[in-house]
Amino acid sequence: MQIISKENQSLLKEMVRTDFKLRYQSSVLGYVWSLLKPLLLFGVLYLVFTRFLRFGGSPIGLLLGIVMWNFFVEATMTSAAAIVSKGDLIRKIKIPKYLIIVSSTVSAFINFLLGLVVVFIFIILFGSGLGWSTLLLPLIIVELYVFVLGVSYYLSALYVRFRDVTYIWEVVLQLGFFITPILYPVSLLVETVGEGMVLKLFMLNPMAQMIQDARAMLIDSETIQTYDVVNSPWYLIPIIIVILSLIIGWVYFKKQSPDFAENI
Amino acid sequence: MSKEQSSKPAIKVTSVSKDFVLPHEKQSSVKQSLINLKSGRTKEVQHALKDISFEVKKGEFFGIVGRNGSGKSTLLKILAGIYRSTEGAVTVNGSLVPFIELGVGFNPELSGRDNIFLNGALLGFSREEIGEMYDDIVGFAELERFMDQKLKNYSSGMQVRLAFSIAIKAQSDILLIDEVLAVGDADFQRKCFEYFRSLKKDKKTVVLVTHDMSAIREYCDRALLINDSVVEAVGSAEEIATKYNRLFESDHSEDKVVEISETRHGNKMLAFSKPNHVEALRQEDQSLVIKIVVTANKKVEDPNFGISIKDAGDNYICGTNTRLKNIHFGTLEKGRIINLEWELPNIFHDGKHYINIAAVDLSESVQYDWWDEASSFIVYKDEKTPFIVTPNIILETKQS
Numbered sequence: 001m002q003i004i005s006k007e008n009q010s011l012l013k014e015m016v017r018t019d020f021k022l023r024y025q026s027s028v029l030g031y032v033w034s035l036l037k038p039l040l041l042f043g044v045l046y047l048v049f050t051r052f053l054r055f056g057g058s059p060i061g062l063l064l065g066i067v068m069w070n071f072f073v074e075a076t077m078t079s080a081a082a083i084v085s086k087g088d089l090i091r092k093i094k095i096p097k098y099l100i101i102v103s104s105t106v107s108a109f110i111n112f113l114l115g116l117v118v119v120f121i122f123i124i125l126f127g128s129g130l131g132w133s134t135l136l137l138p139l140i141i142v143e144l145y146v147f148v149l150g151v152s153y154y155l156s157a158l159y160v161r162f163r164d165v166t167y168i169w170e171v172v173l174q175l176g177f178f179i180t181p182i183l184y185p186v187s188l189l190v191e192t193v194g195e196g197m198v199l200k201l202f203m204l205n206p207m208a209q210m211i212q213d214a215r216a217m218l219i220d221s222e223t224i225q226t227y228d229v230v231n232s233p234w235y236l237i238p239i240i241i242v243i244l245s246l247i248i249g250w251v252y253f254k255k256q257s258p259d260f261a262e263n264i
Numbered sequence: 265m266s267k268e269q270s271s272k273p274a275i276k277v278t279s280v281s282k283d284f285v286l287p288h289e290k291q292s293s294v295k296q297s298l299i300n301l302k303s304g305r306t307k308e309v310q311h312a313l314k315d316i317s318f319e320v321k322k323g324e325f326f327g328i329v330g331r332n333g334s335g336k337s338t339l340l341k342i343l344a345g346i347y348r349s350t351e352g353a354v355t356v357n358g359s360l361v362p363f364i365e366l367g368v369g370f371n372p373e374l375s376g377r378d379n380i381f382l383n384g385a386l387l388g389f390s391r392e393e394i395g396e397m398y399d400d401i402v403g404f405a406e407l408e409r410f411m412d413q414k415l416k417n418y419s420s421g422m423q424v425r426l427a428f429s430i431a432i433k434a435q436s437d438i439l440l441i442d443e444v445l446a447v448g449d450a451d452f453q454r455k456c457f458e459y460f461r462s463l464k465k466d467k468k469t470v471v472l473v474t475h476d477m478s479a480i481r482e483y484c485d486r487a488l489l490i491n492d493s494v495v496e497a498v499g500s501a502e503e504i505a506t507k508y509n510r511l512f513e514s515d516h517s518e519d520k521v522v523e524i525s526e527t528r529h530g531n532k533m534l535a536f537s538k539p540n541h542v543e544a545l546r547q548e549d550q551s552l553v554i555k556i557v558v559t560a561n562k563k564v565e566d567p568n569f570g571i572s573i574k575d576a577g578d579n580y581i582c583g584t585n586t587r588l589k590n591i592h593f594g595t596l597e598k599g600r601i602i603n604l605e606w607e608l609p610n611i612f613h614d615g616k617h618y619i620n621i622a623a624v625d626l627s628e629s630v631q632y633d634w635w636d637e638a639s640s641f642i643v644y645k646d647e648k649t650p651f652i653v654t655p656n657i658i659l660e661t662k663q664s
Contacts, residue, residue: 007388014385022373092364093386094345164294258348261341262284 008096015103020110034111035118038067049183057185060122061215061223065182067115068211072148073173075108079152080159080166087264097257101152109145123218133217140214143242147206150245153253160256160263180207186224195229203229209238272357274438274469275320275343280352282313282338312338314493316352320438323467327480327487327501329508335493337442340364340473344440358437358469361387365442367427372416376407379415380430387434397433405429424452432459439463443474450576450615457482457642477505478640481541509538527636533562534596534623534632542619542641545610548656552608552641556621558633560596566626567593571606576616579652582608587626611655614645 004012024030042063049055050062082104089095123130159165179202181189186203193199202208209226216223227235256263287307313335320326330336341347343354344362369386370379380401384394394401402408405425407418415423460483463470474480480487480501487504489496489511497507540555554571572583586593586604593602619639623632645654 006390010390011385011388013391014382018371018374018378018382021378022371025373089369089386091346092368093362095386162294168294261346 004099004102008099011095012099012103012106015099016106016110019103019107023107034114038063038070038115039118041070042066045183055184055188057188058127058215058219060119060127061185061219062183063122064119064214064218065180065211067112067119068144068214069177069180069182069207070115071108071112071144072207074111075105075148076151076155076169077166077173078108079104079148080155080169082152083156083160083260084163084264087260090264091261097260098153098253101149101156101253105145105148105152108148119218127219130218131221133221136217137214140210140217143206143239144210146246147210147242150242150247150249153249154245157249157253157256157260160260176205176207180205180211182211186212190224200230200234204234204237204241206238206241272322273319273355274322274324274357275471276355276357277316277318277343278353278355280313280316280339280342280349280354281311282335282342282347283350284310284312286310311493313342313349316490316495318488318495318498320469320471322357322437322469324486325464325470325472325484327484327504328471328473328490329475329477329480329487329504330490330496331511334490336473336490339490340440340442340471343471356438359388360438360440361434361436362440363431363434363442364440366424366431370415370423370427373414375414376402376411376418376426379426380411383427383430384433387430388436389433401426401429401433404432421452428452428455438469438471440471441473443472443476450613453576453616454614476640477508478541478544478642480505480508482544482642505541528634528638530623530631530633530635532633533560533564534567535559535561536621536623536633536635536638539619539621539639542639544642544644545612546644548610548645550610552606552610552612554606554608554619554621554639556604556606558602558604558623560598560600560602563598564596564625564632565594567596567632568624568626568628569602569604570622570624572620572622573608573612574618574620575613575652576618581612581617581652583620585622609655610643611653612643612645613651613654614643614648616640616642 020031024033027033029036042059045066046059046062050057050059079101082100083090083097086100089100090097120130155165155169181202189202190199193202203212203224203226212223212225216225226238229235230237285307286309316339328336328339338347340362341364342349343356344360344364345354345356346362346364367379367383369382371382374382380398381391381394385391402411405422405428407422407426410418410422418426457479460470460472460479464483470483472479472484484501486499487501488498489504489507491511496511497504499507535558537557537559540553542552542554545552552573556569556571558567558569568585568587570583570585570587572580574580584606596602617640618637619641620636621638622634624630624634625632647654
């Protein structure tokens with residue numbers, strides 16, 4: 001399986017390496033921040049929403065949701081600006097442009113995997129232990145990465161033409177954070193909006209589907225998943241959205257990339 | 265089959281055109297583009313290249329020359345695959361490495377060591393390959409002690425040295441070299457020219473973009489002259505270099521512009537022709553001969569003509585003028601032509617030097633034609649002293 005040529009592979013490795021070296025430059029804790037950041041965010045949200053506001057739901061489920069959502073935010077935000085910030089390179093050397101996006105998403109992906117390790121440690125220490133369904137998790141990870149890649153391709157190419165993309169995207173992400181069941185369990189959502197159309201729309205959000213599936217696989221098989229709420233075949237919609245995002249993102253990126261050098 | 269392949273040109277350019285669409289107000293926000301949807305966009309199409317066709321043969325040292333803004337850099341970027349041509353096609357047979365700039369991708373926050381690996385990866389090397397030639401690169405750049413320091417703590421000279429040391433490791437069939445390579449101090453320039461010579465010896469296909477006609481004459485087999493976005497001529501290096509210089513002459517007779525170029529200004533009452541091409545000085549006893557032709561476009565009283573020589577480090581080495589030599593021309597009628605021939609002993613140090621020429625009035629308050637870096641020449645000396653001049657000092661030793 002040689003999707004990326006050997007030369008490009010070593011270039012990709014070098015770019016990811018550089019990215020990691022630069023990320024926590026001259027910070028005392030360095031790479032530890034990759035783990036500490038989601039944990040601290042978890043601490044804050046856990047105190048406010050689970051303890052004080054009594055939203056319910058499992059704390060480890062909250063941490064898992066944060067780790068997955070954080071990956072999505074980090075990868076898409078850095079990728080959106082990646083082409084423009086590598087403009088110097090693009091204007092002076094012929095470089096496969098898609099590598100820039102792959103490298104920025106891979107950097108975030110490595111962080112994500114580190115975060116998942118923490119989640120696993122929590123599950124083993126404080127949770128009910130890992131079941132066989134854990135083996136299905138790679139499917140969700142692949143789906144999440146495909147989604148991230150598709151969105152990143154699209155945003156980065158769009159950003160070359162319109163610099164407002166990142167501002168708009170920030171707002172979209174903020175909205176996404178609240179309409180995705182990260183802070184609150186879906187059971188709370190059911191209490192509030194009932195089991196009608198609104199709930200179904202909430203659950204067709206690919207991020208909701210992925211986070212709920214991952215929670216069901218790792219933490220609690222009783223977690224309400226998309227197919228519990230939406231009828232066949234409509235529960236496939238999130239996956240179709242994910243696949244479409246990659247196709248649209250890739251096609252748009254491919255169409256724009258030959259002109260990046262002069263448009264940046 | 266193999267015969268057929270070797271006869272294929274390394275680069276074939278077929279009627280390539282490049283237009284840049286320049287919106288009058290750059291729309292880089294959604295709001296602006298929404299507003300402009302209603303009012304209609306205004307834009308301007310700039311034809312950077314028009315119908316360019318030529319071929320570069322395998323193993324050829326090919327020069328591309330042209331004035332600033334003639335389109336030669338755009339052409340280079342199209343050859344390198346950085347820009348997409350609007351029309352036409354570029355066929356490249358073999359791997360190609362462009363040096364539009366040295367040290368592409370250098371990151372000031374990384375150590376010199378990390379930068380070598382990053383820059384090497386951009387040139388197509390794997391980590392192992394760079395590991396193998398690492399000592400070589402560092403040794404050539406003479407930066408052994410600095411490799412663990414961040415690049416931002418390097419002087420610019422050190423950065424260029426490092427970048428150049430990596431660049432010359434590039435293994436590819438075709439090299440595209442922009443003139444920016446030839447910046448830096450005399451020592452560095454010598455290294456560059458040595459590199460060019462080794463490329464020529466190895467029969468590499470090289471495309472060199474430059475303003476420096478002495479480099480064209482010395483290294484190129486053939487060259488292309490590009491002017492106002494079109495191919496003016498393709499031919500032997502000598503032919504193209506002459507045509508290039510003539511391009512400037514035709515400009516000078518226009519007698520309008522006060523600032524002719526960055527390095528030349530004057531009121532044009534007297535105008536120089538481009539000085540003769542000076543051969544590289546390789547022998548101690550070889551003298552430097554500069555021939556200058558001045559044409560009087562208007563009647564001029566008591567002109568004073570001077571030359572000065574400076575090195576690549578902007579050190580003025582020597583010079584003189586007709587007033588100091590007690591030569592007086594009196595009144596020059598319009599249309600008069602004066603030939604001046606200067607002969608200087610070879611006191612120069614190893615490296616590139618520039619010739620500045622000037623025509624002023626006796627008080628030097630009126631500048632008819634002041635031309636810095638009108639010509640250049642290269643000096644090769646085995647004795648490499650750190651001094652501004654290196655005359656032939658005779659040394660005799662006796663031991664007892």
